[in-house]
Structure formats: C-alpha cells, structure tokens
Amino acid sequence: MAAYSAALRELVSLSGAVNPRFALCDLLVSLLPRYALGGVRAELYRLAGCQLAPAVTVQGPLVMLGAGPATQRLRVGSGCVIGPSATFVLDGEITIGQNVSIGPSAAFHTATHNIGFGSRRMQLLTHAYAITVEDGVWIGAHSLVMPGVTVGRGSVVSAGSVVTESVPANVLVAGNPATVRESLPFGNR
Amino acid sequence: VIEQSVNEARFANITADIMELITEITGVTTDGIRSTDDLYNAGLKSLAAIRLIAALEDRFDIEFPETVLHRGAFSTIDRIRATLVALLPSDTCEA
Numbered sequence: 001m002a003a004y005s006a007a008l009r010e011l012v013s014l015s016g017a018v019n020p021r022f023a024l025c026d027l028l029v030s031l032l033p034r035y036a037l038g039g040v041r042a043e044l045y046r047l048a049g050c051q052l053a054p055a056v057t058v059q060g061p062l063v064m065l066g067a068g069p070a071t072q073r074l075r076v077g078s079g080c081v082i083g084p085s086a087t088f089v090l091d092g093e094i095t096i097g098q099n100v101s102i103g104p105s106a107a108f109h110t111a112t113h114n115i116g117f118g119s120r121r122m123q124l125l126t127h128a129y130a131i132t133v134e135d136g137v138w139i140g141a142h143s144l145v146m147p148g149v150t151v152g153r154g155s156v157v158s159a160g161s162v163v164t165e166s167v168p169a170n171v172l173v174a175g176n177p178a179t180v181r182e183s184l185p186f187g188n189r
Numbered sequence: 190v191i192e193q194s195v196n197e198a199r200f201a202n203i204t205a206d207i208m209e210l211i212t213e214i215t216g217v218t219t220d221g222i223r224s225t226d227d228l229y230n231a232g233l234k235s236l237a238a239i240r241l242i243a244a245l246e247d248r249f250d251i252e253f254p255e256t257v258l259h260r261g262a263f264s265t266i267d268r269i270r271a272t273l274v275a276l277l278p279s280d281t282c283e284a
Contacts, residue, residue: 182236
C-alpha cells in the first residue's frame with residue numbers, strides 16, 4: 001500500500017511538474033526552422049540544463065521526459081548530430097559520446113516498469129537504467145534504445161531497430177530485437 | 190615505349206585486382222561493368238564500399254587518407270584505380 005501511494009504521488013508529481021526554463025526553451029526551439037540553426041537549438045537546450053559539448057548540432061525539436069531534473073541527465077559529446085524529434089526519456093542518465101549521429105525520431109528510454117495485475121498492467125513505480133552510446137556510433141532513424149543498453153564504439157544501429165541488449169563495438173545491428181548482422185572495418189580509425 | 194607498356198601492364202593488373210575484389214565482396218561478377226560505369230548505380234551500397242576500401246588497403250598494403258574517403262573516389266573502377274595509383278609508391282608498381 002505504501003509503495004502504491006508513493007508511486008501515485010510520483011505520477012501526480014510527474015504530470016504536474018513543469019520546469020519553466022525547459023518550457024521556455026522548448027517553445028523557442030519549436031519556433032526555429034527545422035534542419036537549420038542546429039547550433040542555436042543546441043544552445044537553447046544547454047540553457048534548459050542539458051550538458052551538450054561544443055559543436056553539437058540539433059536539427060529539430062527534441063522530446064524530453066523524466067522525473068525531476070530530467071534535462072540535466074542528458075550528456076552529449078562534441079561533434080554529435082541529433083535529428084529532429086529524437087526522444088530522450090531521462091529518468092536515468094543518457095550519455096552520448098563524441099561524433100555520434102542520431103537519426104530523426106530515434107528514441108532512448110531509460111525508464112521501465114514492472115508488470116502488474118490485469119486491472120493495470122504497467123505498475124506506476126518507475127525503474128531507471130542508464131543508457132550509454134559510445135563515440136562514433138550511428139543510430140538510425142526511428143530506432144528504439146531500451147533501458148540499460150550500451151552501444152559500443154563505432155557501431156551502427158539500422159533504422160527502426162529495437163535495441164534491447166548492449167551492442168559490442170564496430171558492428172551493425174538491425175531488427176527487433178536488434179541482432180548483430182555485420183562487423184564493420186576501420187574500427188580504429 | 191617500354192616504360193609505357195610496363196605502365197599499361199601494371200594498370201591492367203590493378204584493374205583486374207579491383208574487379209576481383211568487387212566480385213569477392215559483393216558476390217556480383219563485373220563482366221558487364223565497364224571501367225567508367227558508376228558502381229553505386231550498379232548497386233554498390235556504402236557498407237560494401239567500405240569493405241571494398243578495406244580490402245584494397247590489404248591487397249595493396251596502403252592506407253587511404255581520410256581526404257579520399259568520399260563517394261567520388263570509389264565510384265567507378267577507373268576512379269578507384271586512379272585513387273590507388275596516386276598512393277602506390279612508384280618503384281613497387283610492377284608488383
């Protein structure tokens with residue numbers, strides 16, 4: 001019962017919590033022309049609390065969710081390009097390395113829930129597991145990266161993949177669930 | 190004249206090597222492909238192209254600088270040959 005009411009409180013706080021600074025930045029970001037002014041958009045997300053290194057390009061509005069100081073849990077290395085409508089569910093930390101390319105509408109979910117009774121299958125209590133994307137990775141459009149996953153350096157996640165388990169370095173994965181299809185050359189260059 | 194024919198033989202070998210590697214990597218024979226045909230139009234994908242580049246490095250014991258790693262430098266057999274020749278040391282050309 002105590003756990004249930006704690007979860008209910010969390011849900012209420014989630015739906016009610018609006019970070020004014022993020023809301024303002026989000027509004028300004030949505031006014032910028034898509035695919036243009038990627039550096040300006042990145043600067044606005046920095047103001048919203050995201051830890052974006054210099055030379056990060058954000059090509060369109062992002063979706064960011066999560067309890068508490070969610071935006072502060074997103075860390076992105078220099079040289080990254082993030083496509084429009086990429087989604088970051090930031091109940092846990094999401095760490096993106098350098099020179100990572102993230103396709104349009106790719107989604108990173110750190111949050112999950114236990115399965116409950118039939119009257120409400122998704123238990124309200126959130127469990128968060130950090131996601132790490134190492135240097136040089138290419139995440140294809142509309143891919144889904146699930147909680148706790150690490151994508152190894154220099155790997156490619158094909159468009160529309162659902163990455164449920166960690167991916168080694170310098171491979172190409174595809175499918176749902178994503179599996180290794182190819183190893184890639186030039187891993188050290 | 191002798192030098193010219195040596196060069197021609199050398200280029201012929203390089204072309205044959207390139208065609209052999211293309212077949213090895215893509216599984217497609219190069220019989221109907223002219224040396225000026227666009228390989229990407231013929232179905233070469235970027236993943237196969239990067240494998241081809243790695244195989245060329247192994248075969249010719251060279252390292253392509255990042256400046257030549259663009260589509261244009263590897264789009265036809267002739268262009269691949271030109272990219273290679275520019276990197277090969279002149280005294281090992283007959284090998």
